[in-house]
Amino acid sequence: MCNTEYYSQLPIGTKALILSKLYYSVLSKKLESIEVERYYSILFFLKDNEGCSQQQICNNLAIDKTAMVKIIDYLVKIGYVRKNINLKNRREHFIELTKKGLNQTKQIVKSFNSLDEDLYRDLPVNKQIIFNEVICEMSSKLKNLPATDLFFDYKKTQKTNKK
Amino acid sequence: MCNTEYYSQLPIGTKALILSKLYYSVLSKKLESIEVERYYSILFFLKDNEGCSQQQICNNLAIDKTAMVKIIDYLVKIGYVRKNINLKNRREHFIELTKKGLNQTKQIVKSFNSLDEDLYRDLPVNKQIIFNEVICEMSSKLKNLPATDLFFDYKKTQKTNKK
DNA sequence: TAACAATAGTTATATTTGTAAACTATTTTA
């Protein structure tokens, strides 16, 4: 037989995945009027971290760097961001929001914040703090456990030149 | 300029998404010896909910039902699950683990549990409880907010017969 | 009870994302 409210018995990672799916589904609804339908978290991140390199976005948001190339290309195409070579380290590209991108991103940030407020409403502040502490600690613990190297470049190139 | 530890300032949904990515990346590493490389949460769910319908899995794990068809087909093909028509409601298919599937799932459950234990270790029990309360409450709140109907079939067919 | 709506699952299609490998260009290290 099948429980209807099984959520609380699920593993931590599964709970987190479901929470994020529900969250982004609600957020997308709130942001239907915006041109972009995704990449909200990247724009959110860029607003606070102007002139970031692509790799820094990847590291902070756990997104693969080959996926990031396409995302940035798309955001450049629709005029949300600009790409400038770092003259001090010509491998790096600084990513910056354009005026248009910044305007749209302000709305995105507002939606993120209002949704977070909805979720924190009626929740005692000490519980909010503990929730944040715990989720941060868990992510930082996980970063130090052996993983399939999905997002980070931990010596991916040890098998040099295949021949 | 770019912070290296920006995580704590991210929105709730983004934190949850990153946590789940890190979690599954570590879990996959632990389960490298297992034949399947994904669908761990579905097998975990089935172990406690034998004879579930596909729709019930979808509702509980927030997975789209068209994706579920392919996943179940695959799990049937590799001999992990069985599909039986519910004779009391012939639209429904009961999904059950086979002996092989159950054996593999036991290892999967073990890995989930040991990873959760790692994450809870050194964390006071009251914080563990609050974390779970909060994450459950948030998911249940989100289910009651307007969303793009990704996973659930809330009157998707209101625009009848297109003509 | 006949028409209609709702539900469970399927198929088809298109787009996006995930993953791996190999690659250029640049910088760092030995």
Place this chain on the structure above:
DNA sequence: TAAAATAGTTTACAAATATAACTATTGTTA
């Protein structure tokens, strides 16, 4: 200076996501 590491790109393919239309079955109601 040669080798290794880093940042980003390209290609190719597998898998996930999203939409729409579909069958079969069950529930509702005029």
